[in-house]
Amino acid sequence: MAASDTPGASAGEFDAIRDAVRGFAAERQWEPFHSPKNLAMALAGEAGELVAVFQWLTEAGSRELTPSQRQAAADEIADVQLYLVALADQLGLDIPAAVAAKMRKNALKYPAERFRGSARKYNDESGR
Template sequence: MSDPFKQLRDALDQFATERDWDQFHSPKNLAMALTVEAAELQECFQWLTEAQSRELDEQQLAAVRDEIADVQLYLIRLAGKLDVDIEAACRAKMEKNVEKYPADQVKGSAKKYTHYQD
């Protein structure tokens, strides 16, 4: 695990311990909280056009930053509970995606990988 992820994980552990919240932070509960935060991130873009979603004003961008942080912090907390190295998991998933989505077959297409399998 890279140092920034470890530092954040340790800070989150301390934050929860100081508040006696560890009792509530089961993997199930953290996964559920993560989906709530992801929905709050999605809400920042609700009703915006594609163009508007690319041209956020400072207030909108601040809200998006906060929600991205909430999502990431819950991911780090969940990963810590399950002893998952986020950086290693992401690299492994990227390798899987290279295999699932061969550039010569999927370039410029939004189709799911299952549409490219023989």
């Protein structure tokens, strides 16, 4: 898939998610607490909770979650997404546009013909 073909939520779908996140915070009068700094810190905390779901699993176990592990992962992924949406909103960022732009950058940085089947970084010329 070319980076320009990156699928994603339509603008309307993403706007609805953002509006729901805004409304949830507004109903609770949480806006004063939702500074970019606080949201970034909360996002990092939720990402840590997602990592904890996988912390002691083997590689194989991380691919074959139990139903309760799968639900825990879903809950934490949702929390990460909610804080990410709130943070982007506070910064005035358009997430679908940012994702599309980043995918274009990544396609240039990691051309498929050079990086297919490799986990090396773009600046690693060791050929691993």
